Amino acid sequence: MLTLYDYLDSGNGYKARLLLAQLGQPYRRVECDIMTGRTRTPEFLAKNPNGRIPMLELDNGVCLPESNAILWYLGHGSPFVPAERLAQSQALQWMFFEQYSHEPYVATPRFILRHLPANSPRRAELPDRLARGRAALDVMEAHLKTNAFFAGGRYSIADIALYAYTHVAHEAQLDLAPYPALREWLARVASQSGHVPITFEPS
Amino acid sequence: MLTLYDYLDSGNGYKARLLLAQLGQPYRRVECDIMTGRTRTPEFLAKNPNGRIPMLELDNGVCLPESNAILWYLGHGSPFVPAERLAQSQALQWMFFEQYSHEPYVATPRFILRHLPANSPRRAELPDRLARGRAALDVMEAHLKTNAFFAGGRYSIADIALYAYTHVAHEAQLDLAPYPALREWLARVASQSGHVPITFEPS
Numbered sequence: 001m002l003t004l005y006d007y008l009d010s011g012n013g014y015k016a017r018l019l020l021a022q023l024g025q026p027y028r029r030v031e032c033d034i035m036t037g038r039t040r041t042p043e044f045l046a047k048n049p050n051g052r053i054p055m056l057e058l059d060n061g062v063c064l065p066e067s068n069a070i071l072w073y074l075g076h077g078s079p080f081v082p083a084e085r086l087a088q089s090q091a092l093q094w095m096f097f098e099q100y101s102h103e104p105y106v107a108t109p110r111f112i113l114r115h116l117p118a119n120s121p122r123r124a125e126l127p128d129r130l131a132r133g134r135a136a137l138d139v140m141e142a143h144l145k146t147n148a149f150f151a152g153g154r155y156s157i158a159d160i161a162l163y164a165y166t167h168v169a170h171e172a173q174l175d176l177a178p179y180p181a182l183r184e185w186l187a188r189v190a191s192q193s194g195h196v197p198i199t200f201e202p203s
Numbered sequence: 204m205l206t207l208y209d210y211l212d213s214g215n216g217y218k219a220r221l222l223l224a225q226l227g228q229p230y231r232r233v234e235c236d237i238m239t240g241r242t243r244t245p246e247f248l249a250k251n252p253n254g255r256i257p258m259l260e261l262d263n264g265v266c267l268p269e270s271n272a273i274l275w276y277l278g279h280g281s282p283f284v285p286a287e288r289l290a291q292s293q294a295l296q297w298m299f300f301e302q303y304s305h306e307p308y309v310a311t312p313r314f315i316l317r318h319l320p321a322n323s324p325r326r327a328e329l330p331d332r333l334a335r336g337r338a339a340l341d342v343m344e345a346h347l348k349t350n351a352f353f354a355g356g357r358y359s360i361a362d363i364a365l366y367a368y369t370h371v372a373h374e375a376q377l378d379l380a381p382y383p384a385l386r387e388w389l390a391r392v393a394s395q396s397g398h399v400p401i402t403f404e405p406s
Contacts, residue, residue: 049345050304062289066303069296076288085279086265092295093272100269100302101253142252 002027003057005047007034009114011107011164012067013054014198018160019074021202022194029202035115067164068095071157080157087152094150094158097139105133107165110172126173133174137182140166144181148188155192163189168198205230206260208247210237212317214310214367215270216257217401221363222277224405225397232405238318270367271298274360283360290355297353297361300342308336310368313375329376336377340385343369347384351391358395366392371401 004020004027006013020027032038032053039051047063048055055065056073064073075081082088109129112122140162143150150158167186169176176183189195207223209216209232223230235241235256243254250266251258258268259276267276278284285291312332315325343365346353353361370389372379379386392398 049342050300058289064289064292064296066296066299068299069292072295073288073292076292085276086261086267089267089272089276089279092275093267093269096269096271096299096302097253099299100306103303104307139252 005030005032005053005055007053015067015160015164016054016070021196068161075157082152091151091156091158095161098161102136105129106172141179141182144185159189208233208235208256208258210256218270218363218367219257219273224399271364278360285355294354294359294361298364301364305339308332344382344385347388362392
């Protein structure tokens with residue numbers, strides 16, 4: 001059985017949890033508290049030298065880190081991964097956008113605000129990070145004004161990748177009121193068959 | 204004909220230039236000086252609202268940004284993209300690693316040192332960025348101690364993605380002496396058929 005090394009508050013972990021639920025794929029979940037160094041133990045680093053969750057361990061012991069690579073692996077051959085060359089490349093385009101231009105400026109402020117003390121020196125990073133977060137939301141809004149989804153004209157792993165932290169952007173002090181197309185897209189994603197909330201755990 | 208919007212000093216642009224050369228694919232190159240705002244003009248933003256190079260414009264006018272998505276598109280169906288599910292996912296794993304854990308800490312210090320004035324306040328970012336850059340090189344070294352390439356046991360787009368800024372890491376004040384396996388891999392990549400240097404321009 002697949003094993004997902006995970007942290008329940010992580011949007012990156014949620015990407016895998018959401019797709020696994022929508023695929024109806026059974027798996028074992030191992031909660032790793034990133035606040036107590038659980039992903040920096042020698043045992044964990046032997047599985048992922050980059051010391052991060054989520055990480056998917058396959059039946060044969062192979063460990064696959066990087067949330068968006070896990071989406072690719074899990075979704076392979078399913079309708080959640082576009083089959084056609086350009087749509088596939090566009091799904092990946094948005095998934096690289098997510099990791100480079102969105103996650104550090106939406107997920108990281110959320111982490112600083114939720115998990116670090118109110119007097120953390122890292123609060124000084126917030127104004128710049130949130131400005132870049134709004135720039136990322138602007139880019140998404142521009143696309144969603146004329147597109148229902150991010151790639152291939154239908155719900156895909158690109159939507160899952162971007163939904164994970166965008167739908168909790170308010171927890172990063174990012175106001176979604178100026179982004180009507182984005183808010184409609186959030187509702188569209190949440191209405192997909194088999195959708196589960198970020199706190200979902202398999203029974 | 205394909206058009207690559209590019210900036211010759213960019214490692215992200217070099218990824219596309221290198222693969223295009225190795226594929227023997229003709230293309231038109233449009234140099235965009237990122238230092239004079241060429242990627243933030245209304246004309247450019249209409250093609251890529253995220254305002255970045257490289258960007259690949261297809262014959263039908265579709266514009267594909269994100270260097271690693273461009274590698275995916277160009278390499279589709281070629282030996283440069285692994286065909287098998289796990290190897291494909293592992294290639295993407297390293298390409299997401301490159302954008303999230305490597306590029307901001309190798310490419311950005313190089314940019315600060317090469318393109319911003321010596322008294323730029325952004326120099327204050329260097330110690331933290333370079334420490335994270337060394338952490339990324341550590342992760343690569345651990346993999347390369349027992350693997351000739353990053354995915355599928357052969358040269359692929361994952362190697363191109365990671366080679367682009369690693370081979371100029373010295374320009375970011377990162378010393379590669381402590382990374383013998385990584386230095387052997389750099390030589391292995393440079394010895395691949397059709398390899399071209401970062402300054403290569405099609406005739």
